[in-house]
Amino acid sequence: MKAIVTVIGKDIVGIIAGVSNELSKKNVNILDISQTIIQEYFTMIMLIDIEKSNISFKELKDSLKTKGEELGVSIRIQHEDVFNSMHRI
Numbered sequence: 679m680k681a682i683v684t685v686i687g688k689d690i691v692g693i694i695a696g697v698s699n700e701l702s703k704k705n706v707n708i709l710d711i712s713q714t715i716i717q718e719y720f721t722m723i724m725l726i727d728i729e730k731s732n733i734s735f736k737e738l739k740d741s742l743k744t745k746g747e748e749l750g751v752s753i754r755i756q757h758e759d760v761f762n763s764m765h766r767i
Contacts, residue, residue: 679727679728679729679757679758680709680725680726680727680728680757680758681725681726681728681735681755681756681757681758682723682724682725682726682755682756682757682758683697683701683722683723683724683726683742683753683754683755684721684722684723684724684752684753684754684755685697685713685720685721685722685723685724685746685751685752685753686719686720686721686722686751686752687719687720687746687749687750687751687752688718688719688720688750688751689715689718689719689720690720690749690750692749693720693722693749693751694711694713694722696745696748696749697722697724697742697745697749697753700741700742700745701724701726704731704732704733704738704741705730705731705732706726706727706728706730706731706738707726707727707730708724708725708726709724709725709726709727710724710725711723711724711725712724720751725758735755735757738755739755742754742755
């Protein structure tokens with residue numbers, strides 16, 4: 679199963695490393711990643727594969743929220759099908 683992770687906040691060193699390491703610890707594979715900095719604001723979208731994750735989706739969501747608080751950014755995760763439904767025209 680795939681999911682979408684979004685990260686938004688003030689740019690600091692280590693955001694990509696922090697999020698990637700957190701996902702790696704949970705056995706989550708990053709399939710695609712796009713990031714940009716708009717003035718001092720960092721934004722990133724990741725497509726991830728959670729099929730082999732060693733924790734539940736809720737635990738992963740909570741883990742990413744905690745990591746976001748540590749990094750001073752907002753991290754959100756949604757199942758791919760929910761994301762697609764919300765953004766269908």
